[in-house]
Amino acid sequence: MTAINIIEKKITPKIPLTAEEKKLLALVDDKEEEIAELLQELVKINSLNYSEFQYHNINKIFDFTKNYMDNAGFKTELFKAPFFSNKKNEFYYNLIASYEGEDPGKTLQFNGHLDIVPFNPDKWDEDTPPLGGVIKEGKLYGRGSVDMKAGIACQMIAMKLLKDSEVKIKGKLQMWFTPDEETHGAYGSAFMVKNHLDVVNADATIVSEPTVRVPLTSPGISLGEKGPHWMKFIFHGVAGHGSWPKIKSSALNKAVRFMSKAKRNLKFPKRKAPVTKWQQIKMLLSRVSFADYRKIVAYTGEKSPLDKDKTKRGKILYNTTFSFNQIKAGVKTNVIPDTCELEVDFRAMPGLSTQQVFDAIVKYCTKLNYRIEIPEGYTNLQHSIQKFKDEPVDITISILTVGEGSASDPNSEFGKLMQNAFTALYETSPIFGFMTGFSDGGNMREAGMKDIFILGPGGRNAHTANEYAEIKTFRDITKLYLLIAYRYLKK
Numbered sequence: 361m362t363a364i365n366i367i368e369k370k371i372t373p374k375i376p377l378t379a380e381e382k383k384l385l386a387l388v389d390d391k392e393e394e395i396a397e398l399l400q401e402l403v404k405i406n407s408l409n410y411s412e413f414q415y416h417n418i419n420k421i422f423d424f425t426k427n428y429m430d431n432a433g434f435k436t437e438l439f440k441a442p443f444f445s446n447k448k449n450e451f452y453y454n455l456i457a458s459y460e461g462e463d464p465g466k467t468l469q470f471n472g473h474l475d476i477v478p479f480n481p482d483k484w485d486e487d488t489p490p491l492g493g494v495i496k497e498g499k500l501y502g503r504g505s506v507d508m509k510a511g512i513a514c515q516m517i518a519m520k521l522l523k524d525s526e527v528k529i530k531g532k533l534q535m536w537f538t539p540d541e542e543t544h545g546a547y548g549s550a551f552m553v554k555n556h557l558d559v560v561n562a563d564a565t566i567v568s569e570p571t572v573r574v575p576l577t578s579p580g581i582s583l584g585e586k587g588p589h590w591m592k593f594i595f596h597g598v599a600g601h602g603s604w605p606k607i608k609s610s611a612l613n614k615a616v617r618f619m620s621k622a623k624r625n626l627k628f629p630k631r632k633a634p635v636t637k638w639q640q641i642k643m644l645l646s647r648v649s650f651a652d653y654r655k656i657v658a659y660t661g662e663k664s665p666l667d668k669d670k671t672k673r674g675k676i677l678y679n680t681t682f683s684f685n686q687i688k689a690g691v692k693t694n695v696i697p698d699t700c701e702l703e704v705d706f707r708a709m710p711g712l713s714t715q716q717v718f719d720a721i722v723k724y725c726t727k728l729n730y731r732i733e734i735p736e737g738y739t740n741l742q743h744s745i746q747k748f749k750d751e752p753v754d755i756t757i758s759i760l761t762v763g764e765g766s767a768s769d770p771n772s773e774f775g776k777l778m779q780n781a782f783t784a785l786y787e788t789s790p791i792f793g794f795m796t797g798f799s800d801g802g803n804m805r806e807a808g809m810k811d812i813f814i815l816g817p818g819g820r821n822a823h824t825a826n827e828y829a830e831i832k833t834f835r836d837i838t839k840l841y842l843l844i845a846y847r848y849l850k851k
């Protein structure tokens with residue numbers, strides 16, 4: 361991969377660093393190695409999570425972080441979320457570590473997920489194994505390194521430095537470690553906001569998922585995310601002998617027809633993005649020259665020769681999308697399948713409700729002349745159409761996981777403080793974005809929590825082989841966490 365050098369314009373911060381702040385931030389200067397060592401420890405503990413329906417014991421990494429935060433002098437508390445089948449008393453932990461000031465005041469919360477997605481060791485380079493935490497040329501390799509144990513390590517050290525400094529604070533700084541963001545947080549963020557909202561409902565929260573858009577070196581600030589709607593479609597058809605094809609009533613053929621016409625005909629209502637395309641272009645152009653802007657836009661990193669998709673960033677980012685990702689049908693070569701299961705990953709724009717997602721799917725099925733049944737609790741537009749009343753059901757949908765898209769306001773009081781801290785430190789203006797993927801922030805906003813922002817250190821290859829975190833991004837982001845905490849909580 362060729363490295364791309366971008367020259368970023370410096371600007372004068374509105375609220376520059378004070379002498380006291382400079383002194384505080386200098387504490388981070390020689391901490392790069394300590395952060396990397398902590399990250400190595402975290403990467404070496406396997407905290408694999410590949411399904412919300414199958415239990416994985418990842419208590420070891422919670423024991424490690426609790427121990428670390430205990431030793432650093434924080435108050436810690438573990439919360440147990442029982443696993444749903446709960447046959448063997450299985451459970452997941454959430455950990456809260458807190459540092460309270462002398463007087464009451466606001467609560468700032470750091471947040472990160474300790475779980476990692478699966479890996480295939482054969483696809484990784486031999487000298488950088490997935491659980492090795494190997495450092496090579498400024499990069500720390502390992503599954504979960506950039507997504508998102510690096511952000512967690514930086515927040516842990518920032519918290520420790522604030523506590524060990526002379527700074528007096530009011531209110532509280534707390535850090536919340538979750539166990540299952542990679543499977544949408546049923547036992548982490550969703551469990552806690554449902555059962556312990558009083559504990560996690562901070563005045564502001566910074567989730568340290570990676571937000572550096574390579575080749576930029578400063579992190580972006582993600583305001584929100586699309587809403588994941590993972591659904592299972594069951595197509596009902598008629599079985600028969602394979603020598604006598606049933607083009608229209610084979611369940612598999614129904615699913616194929618559903619998929620092949622969707623690109624053109626399955627339409628979702630438009631929603632205005634939390635940050636529009638033009639705002640993003642303007643923000644980027646305020647930072648870099650037009651020539652550099654073009655380099656950034658064209659940058660795709662490594663790409664497989666099998667990958668025939670041109671990344672149409674705009675089309676994907678600013679629209680509700682769907683991807684057909686699992687299909688099951690058939691028992692034997694000469695038997696026409698009477699059922700076909702299709703799992704679809706819909707990603708709804710913030711502002712589009714789950715009911716509106718269903719409405720679009722139902723309208724599409726009506727066009728295809730398929731009778732569809734959707735889960736209870738939602739209105740089915742087909743129920744008012746006479747011609748479907750006596751027809752058999754072609755498709756039933758069930759929800760695998762659902763969360764609506766959401767975003768926070770960067771111009772809230774905390775949002776402005778964060779922006780000013782960013783500019784004071786990086787001497788450049790922040791770039792806002794939002795994410796196609798889920799984060800624990802989604803569950804927090806859905807529960808009514810305010811001022812949730814995502815901001816974390818960079819790297820590449822999250823979820824693919826040879827994932828790494830870039831060590832040179834650790835120092836500045838740790839300073840930023842520390843500066844935001846200081847400005848928000850100082851007495």
Ligand SMILES: [Zn+2]
Binds near residue numbers: 473507508569
């Ligand atoms: Zn993540």
